[in-house]
Amino acid sequence: MTASVACDVLVVGGGNAAMAAALSACDHCASVIVIERAPKFYRGGNSRHTRDFRIMHEKPTEHMLATYSPDEFLDDLRRVAGGEMDEGLARLVVERSEALPAWLSQQGVRWQEPLAGTLHLARTNMFMLGGGRAMMNAYYRTAEKKRIAIWYDAMLEDIDIAGNVFGSAQVRKNGEVVRIRACAVVFAAGGYEANISWLRQHWGDAADNFIIRGTAYNQGNTIDLLLSAGAEPVGHPQAFHAVAVDGRAPKFDGGIVTRLDSVPFGIVVNQRGERFYDEGEDFWPKRYAIWGGLIARQPGQVAYSIIDSKVVDKFMPSVFPPIVASSVADLAIRLGLDASRVQQTVDTYNAAVQPGTFRPGDLDDCRTVGVEPCKSHWAQRIDTPPFYAYPLRAGITFTYRGVRIGPDARVQLAGGGAMENAFAAGEMVAGNVLRRGYLAGFGLTMGAVVGRIAGEGAARVAR
Numbered sequence: 001m002t003a004s005v006a007c008d009v010l011v012v013g014g015g016n017a018a019m020a021a022a023l024s025a026c027d028h029c030a031s032v033i034v035i036e037r038a039p040k041f042y043r044g045g046n047s048r049h050t051r052d053f054r055i056m057h058e059k060p061t062e063h064m065l066a067t068y069s070p071d072e073f074l075d076d077l078r079r080v081a082g083g084e085m086d087e088g089l090a091r092l093v094v095e096r097s098e099a100l101p102a103w104l105s106q107q108g109v110r111w112q113e114p115l116a117g118t119l120h121l122a123r124t125n126m127f128m129l130g131g132g133r134a135m136m137n138a139y140y141r142t143a144e145k146k147r148i149a150i151w152y153d154a155m156l157e158d159i160d161i162a163g164n165v166f167g168s169a170q171v172r173k174n175g176e177v178v179r180i181r182a183c184a185v186v187f188a189a190g191g192y193e194a195n196i197s198w199l200r201q202h203w204g205d206a207a208d209n210f211i212i213r214g215t216a217y218n219q220g221n222t223i224d225l226l227l228s229a230g231a232e233p234v235g236h237p238q239a240f241h242a243v244a245v246d247g248r249a250p251k252f253d254g255g256i257v258t259r260l261d262s263v264p265f266g267i268v269v270n271q272r273g274e275r276f277y278d279e280g281e282d283f284w285p286k287r288y289a290i291w292g293g294l295i296a297r298q299p300g301q302v303a304y305s306i307i308d309s310k311v312v313d314k315f316m317p318s319v320f321p322p323i324v325a326s327s328v329a330d331l332a333i334r335l336g337l338d339a340s341r342v343q344q345t346v347d348t349y350n351a352a353v354q355p356g357t358f359r360p361g362d363l364d365d366c367r368t369v370g371v372e373p374c375k376s377h378w379a380q381r382i383d384t385p386p387f388y389a390y391p392l393r394a395g396i397t398f399t400y401r402g403v404r405i406g407p408d409a410r411v412q413l414a415g416g417g418a419m420e421n422a423f424a425a426g427e428m429v430a431g432n433v434l435r436r437g438y439l440a441g442f443g444l445t446m447g448a449v450v451g452r453i454a455g456e457g458a459a460r461v462a463r
């Protein structure tokens, strides 16, 4: 016989959005069960890999410089959204972001001093001391103190939704099936970026060569269950956020340290030894997120960043050492590429480089003329040995496809109306605000704001 338990609010997932929902529901007098598919060590999904929240603020704070107005925040979102943004929900997230630092501090999250260096985020973003892992530990410690029940190795397998009312969930906990009846539910189980067979439906065999930067547990079955129960979909199934990562990164969970920022300092060639995109199109923080998609469309989904010794110390080094050789041809052989083709590509590029003043902090006048694709900035000849290379692959951060929610975080139905007692938050609803593009720190901010709204709403329904 299937074991059965009951609670006021069931929270599905174990990352930032889920824990924000669980703690908020608990603060509004509800008994809460959190089911996290991962074992305890891997709890916290992709949130465990994060570093910062994007926060609106009208005055300088201890942890952020100057001001970041709601209008500027919204303009930044509009700029990356490419005309596809839910303005109402975006404004809600932006305005409520202001209260997040104080609330997160109450949950035990601690913060770094404003960040110096090349990221240029000290005014707009707040960095967690100890990063995402420390934040998740703080969330879970507080949840345990508040006697929220946390089930690890507990995967949502099925849901019982009749019309627009959630009744119960079938959960596989340590291999056993348990039914949880709840007055309300919050779904916050991330995207489906780790589900290679789903990615294959839209990317074909190329998907086998993708690297997943975060957790292997975000398989998307919760999104699937909700869509089958009549929820309205949002976001395109092929859309994802992907960056260039070191090709030697592990298949899953490599996190932030595998990202490679060498691209603007040299050239990038594909397996045929050919360049395929302007490496110096714009500042790297504005361009790094297109390189995952570019590499995903190359043969074998692999590319190689080639630089020389003039620039090897100009970017954050990869966690893996570069491949080194004393000539371009030797470098190509070490990469397994056709040496004469790579030599020809480098020679053609070198001949196209125009005189200019190399200024890595500005959109400088170092560019090429007469080569396709051109390199618009930071183009210097690759001529000073030793020569270095990094293999690159597409590192998928998250997907955009999910379920539509209303401003109260209730799941919307494809046929109109909303579910009465089912809410959703986090990456599985990210497509409600952005269906493409991304703004650093927005994933956590949206997850925590909507998670809190969902948790509070679920507790109210339960009462």
Ligand SMILES: Cc1cc2nc3c(=O)[nH]c(=O)nc-3n(C[C@H](O)[C@H](O)[C@H](O)COP(=O)(O)OP(=O)(O)OC[C@H]3O[C@@H](n4cnc5c(N)ncnc54)[C@H](O)[C@@H]3O)c2cc1C
Pocket: 012, 013, 014, 015, 016, 017, 018, 035, 036, 037, 038, 043, 044, 045, 046, 047, 048, 049, 050, 051, 052, 053, 054, 154, 155, 156, 157, 188, 189, 190, 191, 213, 214, 215, 217, 218, 219, 220, 221, 222, 255, 256, 396, 397, 398, 425, 426, 427, 428, 440, 441, 442, 443, 444, 445, 447
């Ligand atoms: C390397 C990396 C760095 C990043 N850095 C930042 C950053 O600094 N700032 C920022 O804002 N964003 C960042 N992001 C994006 C950010 O991680 C996400 O926006 C955010 O963590 C999503 O939170 P979430 O709670 O929706 O999902 P997650 O944190 O991924 O949590 C989903 C949870 O659901 C669980 N789950 C999945 N399926 C089931 C199921 N069927 N049953 C039960 N549980 C299930 C998973 O185990 C997981 O714990 C980064 C992402 C990556 C990969």
